[in-house]
Amino acid sequence: MYQGETTLNIALIHHPVVNKRAETIGSAVTNLDIHDIARTARTYGVAQYFLATPYDDQQSLVKELLAHWETGHGATYNPARKEALSIVRLVASLEMAIAELTVKYGKRPMLLTTSAQHRETTIDYKEVAAKINNGEPVLLLFGTAHGLAPEVIGLSDATLPPIKGCTDYNHLSVRSAASIILDRLLGS
């Protein structure tokens, strides 16, 4: 528990996600997704940032990267980065993240998805912010590639409304989308 830590948790899902033809795939872990999202998450008081990938080689890469910043040269070179990455938790699947949080909080977290498209079961930002302020555990999911696979969306309790600018262009990076959504939920 760190100063300002909330009950909001996030997970970046690398499998199952969809490609541009809406086929279910697994994506590769991106270095900057780990760093940028961890820095934003730590700024806004996210309790844990789960990286979910079932692939052994991808898990090894993540472990190596985290070790560099947690105990290797990076830890002394940039202690602020170490602090951000300390909330990152590598898991093989979304189910593992849910299980860990269920144990931690003594109840299953509310599962929220995000999407560039409008979906039916939406909840607004204020409502989620109020739940977090009340200490309710929430797990917010972000998809890599072209987004979360339908079976992940099917597991969720609600979906946040898509982020809109004042144009019809709608192709934010997951790093930008995560930053904006965390600011909307927890920014002062």
Next chain:
Amino acid sequence: MYQGETTLNIALIHHPVVNKRAETIGSAVTNLDIHDIARTARTYGVAQYFLATPYDDQQSLVKELLAHWETGHGATYNPARKEALSIVRLVASLEMAIAELTVKYGKRPMLLTTSAQHRETTIDYKEVAAKINNGEPVLLLFGTAHGLAPEVIGLSDATLPPIKGCTDYNHLSVRSAASIILDRLLGS
């Protein structure tokens, strides 16, 4: 002029910026700063996204990258990315960006800086949003490395308040900070 285009412009400054010892330096252009910030900027109706670097080799890299997405393989592979990058404008200095905008709008744009630290001449998000809604030209500056050099800050008309989460951690990437600030100014 594209559908939803506003009078907000942004510039990512690569020189003069400061390093962690507060010495004035020039930084290298980062591929993902171009892509992520262009995608967010295009989503929110930013008119032009200036990349300012005085270095010939860095300018060549940027031109090569933009050509790939504007007329090369990238343009057909991912037309949405082409659209985002079409607002990117390479300039040698901040002065060039100011001059181009002064010609375009017939008056010098209001120059705004952003910072992780509190500074004296602050203006709030709503006030800037109102100016943009009124069609006043604004140029919002982002620094790379450890931030804008004092001489750039000295040129600016006002500074936006720093972004705060609910913790004392304050190390957002420039990509995340730009996303959050554009959403605060132009998000619906």
